[in-house]
Amino acid sequence: ILGCASRVVQDEVRHVQLCADLVAVMGEDMTAEIYEPALFVPFDTESEAAPQLLSLTIGLFCMGETVSSHLIGATYEKTGHPLVKEAMKRLYSDEQFHAEFGWNLAAVLAQHVEPGVLEAIGAGLDQSFGELETMCTSYGEGADDMVLTDEDRLLGSLSVPEHRACFYQAVDSELVPRLEKMGFPARAKWEAREIGATPAAMPAHD
Numbered sequence: 001i002l003g004c005a006s007r008v009v010q011d012e013v014r015h016v017q018l019c020a021d022l023v024a025v026m027g028e029d030m031t032a033e034i035y036e037p038a039l040f041v042p043f044d045t046e047s048e049a050a051p052q053l054l055s056l057t058i059g060l061f062c063m064g065e066t067v068s069s070h071l072i073g074a075t076y077e078k079t080g081h082p083l084v085k086e087a088m089k090r091l092y093s094d095e096q097f098h099a100e101f102g103w104n105l106a107a108v109l110a111q112h113v114e115p116g117v118l119e120a121i122g123a124g125l126d127q128s129f130g131e132l133e134t135m136c137t138s139y140g141e142g143a144d145d146m147v148l149t150d151e152d153r154l155l156g157s158l159s160v161p162e163h164r165a166c167f168y169q170a171v172d173s174e175l176v177p178r179l180e181k182m183g184f185p186a187r188a189k190w191e192a193r194e195i196g197a198t199p200a201a202m203p204a205h206d
Contacts, residue, residue: 061102079156130194
């Protein structure tokens with residue numbers, strides 16, 4: 001577990017450098033705003049570790065990395081630019097590993113928590129799904145009708161409808177079934193999700 005977790009951290013650092021190098025090759029500005037609260041994961045050292053780790057694993061890896069792998073995979077399939085395609089190939093492979101690491105870790109951790117912990121996580125999935133949807137559908141907000149240029153297409157950019165369709169396909173084909181397999185009421189919670197829920201690590205839109 002520690003070896004896999006260490007790889008995930010190293011991968012993410014490498015992803016930042018890979019993307020920065022790609023942007024530099026394209027001759028663009030590499031400056032990016034960093035929302036610092038998103039760099040830290042809340043963890044209470046005074047409380048039992050396993051329940052917190054399970055909740056974080058499901059949210060960050062099982063849900064977050066799984067959706068990310070679907071979106072990056074879609075970009076990989078669409079891009080015709082050789083450098084972008086190679087970068088997306090690496091990112092896609094890593095994100096798939098991160099997601100599978102999460103699902104496997106969650107299965108292990110679930111065996112070391114009380115039933116009430118699993119029930120609590122399941123009960124909160126409506127909020128988790130709502131936050132994930134808000135984060136993913138905020139992409140291109142207000143630009144649903146924007147037409148992508150040939151250059152956009154070459155670079156693998158997804159239109160807003162394509163991006164959202166990919167997200168919903170990931171939820172329906174993978175997130176919900178795999179969470180259901182773990183014993184969580186994922187389908188019911190997805191249908192009852194909190195529309196417009198704002199993720200804690202994401203600034204609210206005005």
